[in-house]
Amino acid sequence: xxxxxxxxxxxxxxxxxxxxxxxxxxxxxxxxxxxxxxxxxxxxxxxxxxxxxxxxxxxxxxxxxxxxxxxxxxxxxxxxxxxxxxxxxxxxxxxxxxxxxxxxxxxxxxxxxxxxxxxxxxxxxxxxxxxxxxxxxxxxxxxxxxxxxxxxxxxxxxxxxxxxxxxxxxxxxxxxxxxxxxxxxxxxxxxxxxxxxxxxxxxxxxxxxxxxxxxxxxxxxxxxxxxxxxxxxxxxxxxxxxxxxxxxxxxxxxxxxxxxxxxxxxxxxxxxxxxxxxxxxxxxxxxxxxxxxxxxxxxxxxxxxxxxxxxxxxxxxxxxxxxxxxxxxxxxxxxxxxxxxxxxxxxxxxxxxxxxxxxxxxxxxxxxxxxxxxxxxxxxxxxxxxxxxxxxxxxxxxxxxxxxxxxxxxxxxxxxxxxxxxxxxxxxxxxxxxxxxxxxxxxxxxxxxxxxxx
Ligand SMILES: Nc1ncnc2c1ncn2[C@@H]1O[C@H](COP(=O)(O)OP(=O)(O)OP(=O)(O)O)[C@@H](O)[C@H]1O
Ligand SMILES: [Mg+2]
Numbered sequence: 001x002x003x004x005x006x007x008x009x010x011x012x013x014x015x016x017x018x019x020x021x022x023x024x025x026x027x028x029x030x031x032x033x034x035x036x037x038x039x040x041x042x043x044x045x046x047x048x049x050x051x052x053x054x055x056x057x058x059x060x061x062x063x064x065x066x067x068x069x070x071x072x073x074x075x076x077x078x079x080x081x082x083x084x085x086x087x088x089x090x091x092x093x094x095x096x097x098x099x100x101x102x103x104x105x106x107x108x109x110x111x112x113x114x115x116x117x118x119x120x121x122x123x124x125x126x127x128x129x130x131x132x133x134x135x136x137x138x139x140x141x142x143x144x145x146x147x148x149x150x151x152x153x154x155x156x157x158x159x160x161x162x163x164x165x166x167x168x169x170x171x172x173x174x175x176x177x178x179x180x181x182x183x184x185x186x187x188x189x190x191x192x193x194x195x196x197x198x199x200x201x202x203x204x205x206x207x208x209x210x211x212x213x214x215x216x217x218x219x220x221x222x223x224x225x226x227x228x229x230x231x232x233x234x235x236x237x238x239x240x241x242x243x244x245x246x247x248x249x250x251x252x253x254x255x256x257x258x259x260x261x262x263x264x265x266x267x268x269x270x271x272x273x274x275x276x277x278x279x280x281x282x283x284x285x286x287x288x289x290x291x292x293x294x295x296x297x298x299x300x301x302x303x304x305x306x307x308x309x310x311x312x313x314x315x316x317x318x319x320x321x322x323x324x325x326x327x328x329x330x331x332x333x334x335x336x337x338x339x340x341x342x343x344x345x346x347x348x349x350x351x352x353x354x355x356x357x358x359x360x361x362x363x364x365x366x367x368x369x370x371x372x373x374x375x376x377x378x379x380x381x382x383x384x385x386x387x388x389x390x391x392x393x394x395x396x397x398x399x400x401x402x403x404x405x406x407x408x409x410x411x412x413x414x415x416x417x418x419x420x421x422x423x424x425x426x427x428x429x430x431x432x433x434x435x436x437x438x439x440x441x442x443x444x445x446x447x448x449x450x451x452x453x454x
Contacts, residue, residue, distance in 0.1 A: 062085070123147045
């Protein structure tokens with residue numbers, strides 16, 4: 001606001017100075033031109049008709065003729081600077097040679113003088129014109145006019161200019177203050193909201209005042225706050241679900257340890273059962289911790305793929321064999337269709353395995369008995385597409401866009417931390433591939449993995 005105001009002020013000042021100087025020049029120049037004109041006409045009149053006689057003798061007649069058509073004071077001066085006639089009254093014999101214009105006229109050129117007339121206490125403009133007879137300067141005619149009126153007019157016009165300038169500056173200042181208020185107002189509100197958020201209150205919202213850049217900023221800000229809030233919520237949910245996930249195996253491990261400690265003599269069958277459960281629960285904990293570690297590494301971009309030539313058909317068959325027992329246990333038919341024509345791709349074998357196992361784990365988890373799970377792959381010029389399809393519960397439409405997010409579990413009560421799909425997504429992304437989910441609640445789910453061939 002300050003700098004804009006300074007620019008306007010300087011512009012207005014320069015304009016004012018220029019205008020006032022122009023008016024000054026115009027008015028003075030005009031008065032001067034009129035006087036010079038009249039003096040010139042008078043002098044040439046004298047030269048034509050009165051040059052024969054002596055100046056002193058006909059001065060009175062001349063004065064009458066010269067002063068007829070002018071409001072200015074007319075003086076006739078001899079070549080020695082003596083005042084011969086004065087239309088303002090008799091001051092005969094007064095020596096005028098001290099006036100610079102008279103001096104010039106007596107030496108044969110036009111003299112112009114502007115200054116204070118001491119006798120009249122007035123600023124005047126005087127034009128002296130030489131009177132010539134037979135190429136000799138015999139005297140001068142002097143036209144004098146008061147500048148008081150002209151100066152008053154100039155002062156009046158200047159006053160108008162200055163007032164207009166002041167009004168312009170005032171309007172600019174008021175408008176500027178108003179505009180800057182609207183901006184600083186929005187910014188202050190944004191700042192307040194930001195401070196509240198910095199304090200950890202993500203329910204705070206920035207008020208959107210206008211549809212301008214600041215309004216957009218407020219919108220962005222609010223979206224950001226909403227996202228942070230959501231993430232906070234997800235994190236809290238995650239922590240509570242992880243705690244729950246950890247506590248369940250810990251409780252059962254602890255239970256078995258206590259049982260085995262207090263009843264050591266009760267046969268080996270119980271010992272074997274107990275140890276087996278302790279082992280599987282420990283495995284569960286290990287998987288959970290591994291997932292968490294993976295996720296934090298993926299988040300920090302610390303996972304580096306170790307790519308090797310990978311025979312896709314082998315990989316799919318291997319995974320099929322690995323999960324066949326579980327599928328059989330759940331009475332689900334698991335079909336893996338892996339063609340030997342599938343290309344060898346450059347990928348991180350362990351990570352891709354992790355992706356497929358995660359997807360199959362989901363499929364097995366969310367498909368009931370007698371369901372069908374199909375793993376297929378086919379390739380085109382540029383890419384390989386692997387699909388994992390099940391006939392299970394499907395994903396509700398409102399959940400689909402969120403399932404790739406970390407910790408998101410929808411409203412399933414199945415075990416899991418909601419990390420599987422987000423890990424898959426990150427790994428596929430690291431391979432410059434894409435992961436897409438197609439699903440309908442109650443119908444089943446189909447997950448596509450697109451991987452570039454080279
Ligand atoms: N094949 C599927 N059928 C139905 N719902 C699915 C399927 N795959 C994923 N979902 C839904 O998406 C959610 C997120 O899946 P994700 O694999 O990320 O987590 P999770 O399986 O719950 O836990 P984790 O994989 O970490 O053990 C699941 O909780 C489930 O609601
Ligand atoms: Mg999962």
